[in-house]
Amino acid sequence: MVRAVLIACVKTGPKYGPEYVTRLRDGVARHMMTPHKFMCFTDDPVDGVHCHPLPAVLPGWWAKVGLTKLGVPLLYFDLDVIITGDLTPLVEWYGFGIIDDWWQPGFNSSVMRFDGSERDIWDGFMPSMMDMMPGGDQQYFSMARPNARTFPPEWLPSYKADGCSERVPNGALAVVFHGQPKPADIKSGWVPELWR
Numbered sequence: 001m002v003r004a005v006l007i008a009c010v011k012t013g014p015k016y017g018p019e020y021v022t023r024l025r026d027g028v029a030r031h032m033m034t035p036h037k038f039m040c041f042t043d044d045p046v047d048g049v050h051c052h053p054l055p056a057v058l059p060g061w062w063a064k065v066g067l068t069k070l071g072v073p074l075l076y077f078d079l080d081v082i083i084t085g086d087l088t089p090l091v092e093w094y095g096f097g098i099i100d101d102w103w104q105p106g107f108n109s110s111v112m113r114f115d116g117s118e119r120d121i122w123d124g125f126m127p128s129m130m131d132m133m134p135g136g137d138q139q140y141f142s143m144a145r146p147n148a149r150t151f152p153p154e155w156l157p158s159y160k161a162d163g164c165s166e167r168v169p170n171g172a173l174a175v176v177f178h179g180q181p182k183p184a185d186i187k188s189g190w191v192p193e194l195w196r
Contacts, residue, residue, distance in 0.1 A: 004035040005091050006074040011042040012054065012063045018046040019184075020079040023195055025049055027083030031173075034091060041067070056122075061137045062130055064109055069122035078110040080177040082195050084168045089155060098141060099176070100150035102161035106135065106142035110176045111156050121145065165189070 007028050011021055025038045038050060041063070045051040056066025067076060075090055077083075090097075090113055097113035121144045133139040141148075154171040157164055164175050168190055177183055183195040 004037045005032070006072060007032070007036050007038045008067065008074045008076050009038075009040050009079055010054070010063050010067070010076075011040055011044065011046070011079060012060060013043075015060075016079045018049075021046045021049055023183075024077055024079055024081065024083070026196065027194070028077070028087065031083045031085060031087050032091075033086060033088050058127070059130070061109070064112075064137050065122065065125050065140060067112075067114065068118040070114075071116050071119050072114070073116045074114050076109075076112040076114065077174065078176070078178075080182050081110055081174050082177070082183055082191065083174045084194060085171075085173040087173055090151070090173060093151070096145060096148055097151055098145070098148050099156050100153065101138070102158045107138055107145075107148065107150070108176070108178060109138045109141050110178055111151070111174060112141075113151075168194075 009021060009024055021040050028036065028038055040046055040049050040051045041054050042051050043054055054063050054066060055069055056063060058066060093113045095115050096118055099108040099111055101108040124144055125140065129140060154169065155173045156176055157169050157172050159175050159177045160179065162169060168175060183191055186192065
């Protein structure tokens, strides 16, 4: 029997409405070629979505660090990511994987692949670090896994940095909307067609 791949997101606070969760779930469902289970870790459950309490009660993006204490393989997406292609390469990725940041040295944590062996990332985390790291969880992941393998850049382009306003680049598995604008802000073109 094939074990379902765990696809996870994190929703904390009021920044993102429930539609971000359901549209991510639906985008994953359209582009997953293997059995999967979609789960939202949240402090505010979303109707119709399999939700689970946050693994660590930390503010905002810091809650993502709590996923590393679970000790299970999973594929993580931020809520403002639009799935655009077959996710098989991410599912088949071996080991820990993360995005090489587009603007500065270090990583972007909008999409991550955990193999279940990342408990040391959680064990090395202290809440006091949140005040010392202006780069947030991404700065911490960059410190905790400085030699991490990064996904091929064509898999996960940035809407802003890679000029994705007119079209989805060839080879893109998902487009990342870090910063502004967010998918809900874009009213024409490919974004509203795929973010549904």
